[in-house]
Amino acid sequence: MTYFHLAIGLFIVTYVFIISEKVHRTITAICGAVLMIVLGVINQHQAIEGIDFNTLGLLIGMMVVVGIARQSGFFQSAALYVAQVGKGKPIPIFLLLSITIALFSAILDNVTAVLLMVPVTFVLTNHLKVSPYPFLVGTILFANIGGAATLIGDPPNILIGSAANLSFNDFLVHLAPVSLIIMVVTLGLLYFWFRKEFVANPAAQKKIMAFQPKEAITDWPLLYKSLGVISLIVVGFFTHGITHLEGATIAMGGAALLLLMTAIDPEDHLKEIEWTTIFFFMGLFVLVAALEHVGAIRILAEQLLVLTKGSQTSTVIVTLWGAALLSAVVDNIPFVATMIPLIEDIGTLTNLDLQPLWWALALGADIGGNATLVGASANVVVNGMAEKENVHIGFLRYMKVAIPMTLVALSISTLYLFLRYL
Amino acid sequence: MDFSIKKYMQKKVHTVRETDTVTDVLSLMIHKKTNGVVVVDDENVVVGILSSWDVIKHIVPDYLEDDRHLAAFEAGDVFEKRVHEVAHDPVSKFMTQDVHTAKESDTLISAITMLAEFHIRQLPIVDDSGHLVGYVNRTDMKQAAGDILRISAK
Numbered sequence: 001m002t003y004f005h006l007a008i009g010l011f012i013v014t015y016v017f018i019i020s021e022k023v024h025r026t027i028t029a030i031c032g033a034v035l036m037i038v039l040g041v042i043n044q045h046q047a048i049e050g051i052d053f054n055t056l057g058l059l060i061g062m063m064v065v066v067g068i069a070r071q072s073g074f075f076q077s078a079a080l081y082v083a084q085v086g087k088g089k090p091i092p093i094f095l096l097l098s099i100t101i102a103l104f105s106a107i108l109d110n111v112t113a114v115l116l117m118v119p120v121t122f123v124l125t126n127h128l129k130v131s132p133y134p135f136l137v138g139t140i141l142f143a144n145i146g147g148a149a150t151l152i153g154d155p156p157n158i159l160i161g162s163a164a165n166l167s168f169n170d171f172l173v174h175l176a177p178v179s180l181i182i183m184v185v186t187l188g189l190l191y192f193w194f195r196k197e198f199v200a201n202p203a204a205q206k207k208i209m210a211f212q213p214k215e216a217i218t219d220w221p222l223l224y225k226s227l228g229v230i231s232l233i234v235v236g237f238f239t240h241g242i243t244h245l246e247g248a249t250i251a252m253g254g255a256a257l258l259l260l261m262t263a264i265d266p267e268d269h270l271k272e273i274e275w276t277t278i279f280f281f282m283g284l285f286v287l288v289a290a291l292e293h294v295g296a297i298r299i300l301a302e303q304l305l306v307l308t309k310g311s312q313t314s315t316v317i318v319t320l321w322g323a324a325l326l327s328a329v330v331d332n333i334p335f336v337a338t339m340i341p342l343i344e345d346i347g348t349l350t351n352l353d354l355q356p357l358w359w360a361l362a363l364g365a366d367i368g369g370n371a372t373l374v375g376a377s378a379n380v381v382v383n384g385m386a387e388k389e390n391v392h393i394g395f396l397r398y399m400k401v402a403i404p405m406t407l408v409a410l411s412i413s414t415l416y417l418f419l420r421y422l
Numbered sequence: 423m424d425f426s427i428k429k430y431m432q433k434k435v436h437t438v439r440e441t442d443t444v445t446d447v448l449s450l451m452i453h454k455k456t457n458g459v460v461v462v463d464d465e466n467v468v469v470g471i472l473s474s475w476d477v478i479k480h481i482v483p484d485y486l487e488d489d490r491h492l493a494a495f496e497a498g499d500v501f502e503k504r505v506h507e508v509a510h511d512p513v514s515k516f517m518t519q520d521v522h523t524a525k526e527s528d529t530l531i532s533a534i535t536m537l538a539e540f541h542i543r544q545l546p547i548v549d550d551s552g553h554l555v556g557y558v559n560r561t562d563m564k565q566a567a568g569d570i571l572r573i574s575a576k
Binding site: 073076116120122123126204207215217218388 | 507
């Protein structure tokens with residue numbers, strides 16, 4: 001057996017274990033990565049070179065900042081305020097809350113956004129005496145749609161941005177517009193789908209209007225500090241073209257500044273970092289580096305080009321729909337991590353314009369995750385929170401709404417990519 | 423003076439089974455005016471412990487526990503709704519499984535150290551094979567300390 005076969009075999013076994021969830025995906029990824037080195041597919045030096053520390057730094061920095069910021073109660077307060085803007089009526093609340101989730105998950109990662117919004121959703125639907133189901137479905141869909149809009153909105157975007165050297169502004173210019181269109185269309189369709197569920201309740205309306213959303217803010221100084229730092233981070237991303245500071249530097253800079261301003265002992269705040277995610281990424285990077293090293297990814301790239309006959313249009317469309325299909329069933333992070341070197345290889349094999357391919361990959365991976373309850377981490381988290389409150393979203397019941405919505409979103413993406421780049 | 427666990431422990435312990443429900447536990451606690459019950463299996467072996475605290479925490483919905491400042495905004499009828507919802511949940515769902523126990527032959531200092539170290543209010547006393555034989559709580563330990571200082575209840 002050659003290293004080539006060994007690497008592919010090990011990679012596939014690791015992937016199967018990740019999908020089956022028999023063992024925690026982080027443990028699986030680390031085991032696979034270490035085996036790649038121990039069995040001699042790559043050496044440790046090559047493995048470490050494969051780890052994208054810019055992605056890790058950006059993730060860790062944002063986790064620290066968001067972990068501190070959410071303690072201020074700002075996000076919950078904003079959501080309660082939105083309910084008042086909606087005059088305490090179910091339809092405007094549903095629409096405004098959905099937009100809020102999309103906005104939050106464009107700045108925060110999707111899981112954090114839903115962790116903040118689902119409790120508020122329960123509180124509001126308990127008042128309104130309406131089923132939380134449409135709201136929860138909306139939470140999932142808009143978390144993933146909003147996450148697609150920015151560099152920091154969804155981990156696949158961070159991976160792509162870091163590998164392809166695409167800036168925060170690039171994502172805003174290229175992905176935010178289509179994300180916005182998808183949001184508006186999905187909002188309209190969801191309203192139409194669930195319209196019978198939204199029955200107004202005058203008593204609830206009165207109670208919601210009597211809320212003092214400011215009372216949800218537990219720490220004003222923390223709120224000012226964390227919003228200040230988040231703004232600075234965004235400014236840092238905006239001005240990347242001038243300063244040439246990379247994502248990890250900006251996010252870590254923000255984290256350091258906020259820790260400096262708030263923490264007596266950083267231990268508690270550093271616990272907010274989801275180390276399981278970070279180690280999962282590290283393991284994946286090494287696995288993919290090994291696959292790349294033995295030339296397996298190059299072969300996959302060649303196969304894809306044979307399939308698309310090397311045409312720009314079909315390569316972009318196949319990437320979009322293929323990414324969506326796979327992200328609906330597999331976690332989109334390992335998938336995107338594998339696709340990145342593949343697209344880089346397409347760049348060296350052909351003279352295709354790579355940018356549209358990156359956007360197709362990001363859109364497919366982010367939006368495709370909406371199709372099933374296991375398509376993205378945010379979906380799993382929302383389902384788990386709902387189950388605990390005896391609200392059963394249901395795998396098939398969810399797909400009945402989500403698959404049409406995802407198909408519409410992908411059609412919009414196809415049209416957008418076609419009109420803008422092809 | 424005899425300052426042993428054996429002297430200060432209560433021999434009559436209120437117990438429930440894992441399959442008993444929230445309603446059963448509340449009814450026992452209210453009728454017997456106690457905040458602590460021990461969970462035992464068919465052989466009287468300790469498998470868990472319950473305080474009224476565990477019941478309260480079980481009534482609080484998880485989404486509010488994660489997000490305390492939201493509770494002030496929650497609809498008023500959620501308390502009633504939740505109590506009805508959890509009324510038939512089995513003890514196994516909300517008992518503390520990791521029970522600290524002591525033996526009759528253990529010293530009082532080891533018992534109070536355990537209460538203090540783990541911030542617990544009650545300590546089941548078991549024999550060598552884990553069967554429940556007694557129970558001490560904060561009140562019993564307070565009594566022992568009072569006896570040393572010759573403080574009488576009168």
